[in-house]
Amino acid sequence: RKEVEQDPGPFNVPEGATVAFNCTYSNSASQSFFWYRQDCRKEPKLLMSVYSSGNEDGRFTAQLNRASQYISLLIRDSKLSDSATYLCVVSITGGFKTIFGAGTRLFVKA
Amino acid sequence: DARVTQTPRHKVTEMGQEVTMRCQPILGHNTVFWYRQTMMQGLELLAYFRNRAPLDDSGMPKDRFSAEMPDATLATLKIQPSEPRDSAVYFCASGFKPLTGFGEKLFFGSGTQLSVL
Numbered sequence: 283r284k285e286v287e288q289d290p291g292p293f294n295v296p297e298g299a300t301v302a303f304n305c306t307y308s309n310s311a312s313q314s315f316f317w318y319r320q321d322c323r324k325e326p327k328l329l330m331s332v333y334s335s336g337n338e339d340g341r342f343t344a345q346l347n348r349a350s351q352y353i354s355l356l357i358r359d360s361k362l363s364d365s366a367t368y369l370c371v372v373s374i375t376g377g378f379k380t381i382f383g384a385g386t387r388l389f390v391k392a
Numbered sequence: 393d394a395r396v397t398q399t400p401r402h403k404v405t406e407m408g409q410e411v412t413m414r415c416q417p418i419l420g421h422n423t424v425f426w427y428r429q430t431m432m433q434g435l436e437l438l439a440y441f442r443n444r445a446p447l448d449d450s451g452m453p454k455d456r457f458s459a460e461m462p463d464a465t466l467a468t469l470k471i472q473p474s475e476p477r478d479s480a481v482y483f484c485a486s487g488f489k490p491l492t493g494f495g496e497k498l499f500f501g502s503g504t505q506l507s508v509l
Contacts, residue, residue: 316497325483325500326435369435373496379448380425380498384434 283308286372286383294389299360303386305353305370314373315346317355319366320385326369329355360390394418398484398501406509410472413504415484416465423496424467425485426452426459429503435483441467442489474508481505 288305295301307315315332330337332344332353343356353370370383397416405411417424426438439449439459449459456475461467471478481503487496 318498325502326498327500328497331497379437379440380496381437382427382435 284384285309285381286370288368288370288383288386290384290386292387292389294391295360297360297362297390297392299390300356300358301360301388302357303355303368303370303388305355305383307351307353307370307372307381309372309374310351311374312351312372315344315353316371316373317342317344317353318369318371318382320369321366326382329368357388360388362390362392364388365390394499396484396486396499396501398482398504400504401502402505402507404507404509405474407475408473409508410470411474411478411506411508413469413482413484413506415467415469415486415501417467417484417486418499419465421486421488421499423487423489424461425487425498426467426469427483427485428480429483430480438469438482471506474506476508479506479508 286307317329318326319329320326330339332346336345341358345354367385367387369385373380399414422443424441427435429435438452440447441461444461458470483500483503485498485500487498489496
């Protein structure tokens, strides 16, 4: 079983739609959680950190459920520019390992 | 803007040749990661350094791969001898991790696209 698992998609949604991505992690010692975004043929870039209480950044909302070892990302009012691969990232206790999920591809169409 | 610099951007080589990839982390960052990305495997962690010391290279094939940080401004990843299955994009990322606290936010270089024929 992979340490971080994501639905690979692709998710095809119209502009303006709300879309949610899920991610599960296997190591209960995981302490820090992030979502990164990767555009085609580019490097991953930090989208947002994920805090225990949940957090929001504009149209993006991240949630963490430690009991279920589950992270989510919600995108509201999707834009064409949101088309990318979204990577769930987990850092193990002590920060010695930062593990990336395989990513979920999102296509937003006009 | 501060950025992680990787060279070369592209490398085409023949099987059996040595490949060296270089990374200049962001000034002031104390952690460096090497990742390999393929369509099949996604981003795989190869090596991790903190304050130039290698802390984890369990994801790296030891017989042919080696990673070093000769100084704070340079990290290298070498493959010798290279094989076609090593073809991938290799990313370097740097971050700052304090002594206590949680995982750091990573900043990635543009990657080295390696093709081994």
